[in-house]
Amino acid sequence: MARVVPHARSRRLGAAIALLAALLSLAGQSAIADASSTSASPKHIFVIMLENHSQSSVLGDPNAPYINALANEFAVAENYYGVTHPSEPNYVAAISGSNWFVNNDNPANRYDHTNLVDQLEANHKTWAAYMEAMPSAGFLGDTANGGLYASKHNPFVLFTDIRNNPKRLANVKPYSSLASDLAHNKVPDFVWITPDQCNDMHGGVSAVAGFPETPCPYGSTNNDANDIALKQKADAFVKKTVQAIMHSSAWTGNSAIFILTDENDYTGATATDGWASAAGCCDSPILPPGYQFLKSDGVTPDGNTWAGGMYGGGLVPAVVVTTNGKRHFKGSQAFNHYSLLRTIEQAWNLGYLANASDAVQVHSLLGYLTH
Numbered sequence: 001m002a003r004v005v006p007h008a009r010s011r012r013l014g015a016a017i018a019l020l021a022a023l024l025s026l027a028g029q030s031a032i033a034d035a036s037s038t039s040a041s042p043k044h045i046f047v048i049m050l051e052n053h054s055q056s057s058v059l060g061d062p063n064a065p066y067i068n069a070l071a072n073e074f075a076v077a078e079n080y081y082g083v084t085h086p087s088e089p090n091y092v093a094a095i096s097g098s099n100w101f102v103n104n105d106n107p108a109n110r111y112d113h114t115n116l117v118d119q120l121e122a123n124h125k126t127w128a129a130y131m132e133a134m135p136s137a138g139f140l141g142d143t144a145n146g147g148l149y150a151s152k153h154n155p156f157v158l159f160t161d162i163r164n165n166p167k168r169l170a171n172v173k174p175y176s177s178l179a180s181d182l183a184h185n186k187v188p189d190f191v192w193i194t195p196d197q198c199n200d201m202h203g204g205v206s207a208v209a210g211f212p213e214t215p216c217p218y219g220s221t222n223n224d225a226n227d228i229a230l231k232q233k234a235d236a237f238v239k240k241t242v243q244a245i246m247h248s249s250a251w252t253g254n255s256a257i258f259i260l261t262d263e264n265d266y267t268g269a270t271a272t273d274g275w276a277s278a279a280g281c282c283d284s285p286i287l288p289p290g291y292q293f294l295k296s297d298g299v300t301p302d303g304n305t306w307a308g309g310m311y312g313g314g315l316v317p318a319v320v321v322t323t324n325g326k327r328h329f330k331g332s333q334a335f336n337h338y339s340l341l342r343t344i345e346q347a348w349n350l351g352y353l354a355n356a357s358d359a360v361q362v363h364s365l366l367g368y369l370t371h
Contacts, residue, residue, distance in 0.1 A: 041347050042369055043253030046191045046245060047260070047340070049094075049153070050234055050317075051087065051202035054264035054276055055080070057222045058317040063231040066239040067259065071319045075326035075368045081280045081336040082263035082313015085273060090262040090313055091155035094337040095192075097354030099285060103311070105152045106298030107142035112160045116190070116341065117168060119350040126188035129156045130175045132237075133196035133211065137177070138169030146208035148196040153262075156192070179244060187250040190344065199237040201230045201261070222265060242321065256369050257321040258340060264314030273304045280312010281334040282362045283355040287311045312336070325369040338362045 055078070058064055059071055083090050088109065089099035095116040102109055120127045133148035135141075140163065142151050151157055154172065162168045171188075175195070181187050197205050198216035203226065208214040219227025238259060245251055265276040272278045273293040289308030292301045318335065320326070342356040343365045356362055 042255050044187060044189060044191065044250050044255040045344055045347065046193065046255075046257040047094075048193045048195070048238060048241060048257065049091070049200070050195065050238075050259070050261040051153070051197070051200040052263060052266050053201050053231075053261045053317070055315040055317045057227075057265055058231070058261070059319075061223070061231060063223070063228050064235040066235050066242075067317070067319060070238075070242065070259065070321050071317075073327065074322060075320040075329040075331065077318040077320065077333070077335050077365060077368070078330050079281070079332055079334045080260070080316055080318035080339070081282070081284065081334070082261070082316050083280065083337045084285050084311055084313050085263050085275050085278065087262050088152040088155075088158070090337055091153060092158060093355075094340055095155050096159070097338055097341055097352070097356040101285075102298075103285070103287070104294045104298045105296040106294075107151045107296075109158060109298060110160050110163070111155075111158050114353055115159050115162070116344065116350075116353070117156065117159070117162055119345065119353070120190055120348075123348060123350050125190060125348055125350075127190040127192075128171045128173060128181070128188045129154065129192040129194070130173050130178045131194050132175035132199060134172075134174045137171075137173045138166065139172075140169075145196075145211065146214070147205050148198060148208055148211060148214070150197060153194045153197075153200070153202075178241075182244055182248040182250060185249050187248065189348070193241060195234065195237045198230070199233050201234045203227075203230050221267075251323060254324045254369055255322065256325065258365075259317070259319040259321065260337075260340070261316040262313070262337075264316055270304050271307065273302070273306070275314060277314035278306075278311050279314050280310050280336065282336045282338055283358055284310050284312035284336060320365060320368040322369050324371065326367075326371065329368070331368065333363055335363060335365060339365055 083093040086105050088105045089102045093099045096113050131154050133145045135144050156162050156172045198213040203216045203218040205216050213233050217226045266274050267276045268274050287306045291306040293304045295302045338355045342362050345352050346364045346366050
């Protein structure tokens with residue numbers, strides 16, 4: 001056996017150290033948003049969830065000037081995906097860490113799982129969800145106001161331990177309550193905001209008396225007349241809401257507003273059950289070949305099947321507006337709605353639920369809240 005001389009051993013040791021340093025550097029770069037210190041702990045976190053539009057059909061689009069102004073001034077997660085399709089499982093995933101094997105919009109679905117509300121309350125954090133066009137606090141109907149409000153966009157009332165608790169239901173309020181809560185400094189630590197189906201870019205609502213945003217027909221393709229109108233309505237809603245937050249006493253400390261869509265555009269493509277893309281990341285569900293998609297009743301097949309593999313929600317716009325965080329920043333790390341949950345959990349040391357606990361694949365955006 002050849003003897004290894006000291007100089008050769010030293011060179012090998014030096015090379016190993018250099019390789020380790022390079023690997024650690026790459027890991028640090030890829031996890032930039034997960035590596036923040038606890039000093040980033042925010043005072044308030046706001047989530048504004050919009051609907052059914054791809055990143056490419058919102059960011060850079062002149063019909064959403066305010067959202068794009070925020071994207072240019074603050075931060076954008078350029079590889080942020082919806083978890084899956086359609087709407088309901090994305091909302092559920094965002095506050096519980098899983099879609100719980102559901103890929104339909106059945107309003108009768110119930111989820112008996114630990115969720116973000118459980119975590120927040122266990123750690124003495126306050127919360128509220130503001131739902132536009134919901135007629136009253138704690139309303140449990142599937143729809144209201146001619147379809148402007150839909151429970152599939154309100155995950156809080158789908159979880160049994162919220163739905164069956166009147167005290168918790170009192171925190172699920174009409175959006176109109178937000179202005180008063182901002183004015184009277186009653187804004188909780190965590191705030192979820194769902195616009196109505198005309199103001200969230202979803203569309204498909206006929207004329208409804210008393211709501212100036214109606215009617216709002218579905219768009220047939222990106223930037224047709226109906227789609228343009230939906231983007232303009234959503235942009236106006238976001239502008240009104242963000243400016244109200246920024247001009248309130250809640251916009252202090254290290255606070256953040258996440259502006260997202262749940263999933264990408266609906267195009268009618270049968271291979272993806274109607275969606276422009278089923279690309280995903282970060283523990284999006286893996287569906288088997290031949291998986292049968294269902295109608296909104298959660299029972300009846302809709303005629304489309306899946307070829308097999310990851311069934312993600314496609315690239316979506318993700319703008320992060322902060323008091324003290326990144327400016328003029330575009331990040332390349334892959335994220336999805338599990339990452340949003342992980343960010344909230346990490347920020348306030350809540351522990352991690354379901355897929356949000358997967359630190360290998362699901363990264364936090366907490367780094368966006370610091371310079």
